Amino acid sequence: MTSSIDLTALADILKDAARAEILPRFRNLGTGDIRTKADATDLVTEADEAAERLIKARVTELAPTAVFIGEETVAADASVLGALADAELAVVVDPIDGTFNFASGIPAFGVMASVVWKGETVAGIIYDPMGDDWVMAEKGAGAWLKRPNGDAQRLATAQPAALSDMFGMASTGFLPKEIRREIMGNMAKLRYVFGYRCAAHEYRTLAGGHVHFLMYNKLMPWDHLAGALISQEAGGYAARFDGSPYLPHHVDGGLLLATDRDSWEILRREVFTV
Template identity: 35%
Template structure:
């Protein structure tokens, strides 16, 4: 941490330890509820699902954080109305908070509902708008990805580092299918058509937070997705940066919490992928 950033503890309580504890407890509960969904609702579109497990996990996380840090602000997906405008408005309302917890209780709800084991709990803490703690937990594999600004990124307690690919043609890249069928989805299908022939292969697994964790762990060379919200990205952004990677918007401008079109890479293929994303948008 530099002089402008807080210590990693307040009143003897570690931010990172609280985030890890919340992710682990919520993840264990989420996994225990797998296959028991009794109520399934849609939000922004038919592809944007929410369950009672999402809502219950967010309440659990929020209550646990409030126990330790009652004065901190909280931004969770399930407490915000559906749609990109509502997401941007909700973030703006809490953007002045000194400490802001940013939570997606189940990133990959569609996977969870279908029993596809690629979903995660994403918890980040921002200090004056900058993410200082990021935790992504995969209950299916019991993999915990943790980053603290200035102290590296870790999985299973081992330090992570980004992949070594130097060219897009050598790269394994991930993306996602946005739940907006009118604008974002067609735009991303155009990206895919343009980029797929230029990379080693593409993956679309359905959890932005886990995709970002995989970039940090060197399992993916890069990831892009349209129209993401802060809770999808905040924790993973710090994992990528602390592992030596690069986060930006599609045009290469540095990532911040309000960025919605997100590009994350090992850094080595970043400019090339950014150029291809921009080229695909203009064709």
């Protein structure tokens, strides 16, 4: 990989953080261990912060020249996010994606990392602490499900389907109210729409061939860089709502992913009319 970061070592770091700081706290958080950020559904826990500290320390050892962009690091100092646009090499981390689920005792959360090199996402990893496996991709090398015993399975998105047969996931909560109302009405054209409140598992589901689309409006790099690359390497198509490529520095413009470009165009025209 051109970024020179050992992806297997980075994957092991995510697993180590989950074992040391996340899993021991699952369904074992005290009331003072959970705090709100932007609103009542935007949470941070002691596990998020402890896991990010461990990951940051280990990434610094693994790749001393890389800029580290972590969700909780940015929450403490928003200026850190600005370094991503100009960094030659960066590692972007979400210590717990699906914190609401984690804090609620729901076993649907993940640990994500992506590698950005010269403004392009070149690698992504999504680790599932409960299933103890990784979905990962390097640009140009496909997307893979990898298990601790060394087994690896190449991933592929689902075959395209007619609009009325499509099912997938859409995060509508950050859309403006009037647009949200229109899109939710348009969703009646689809077979059904649901969500896990966890982008990590939603991306794994798309890349594994189990749904036809994903839609997000709010874009933060730790939530989407790894999953977008993995989805594309599995054969899917991803672009912002205006059709432009999704790049690491983008924090707005929405993101729609589908099994292929034709399906993307149909979904954009018929359902996600932002």
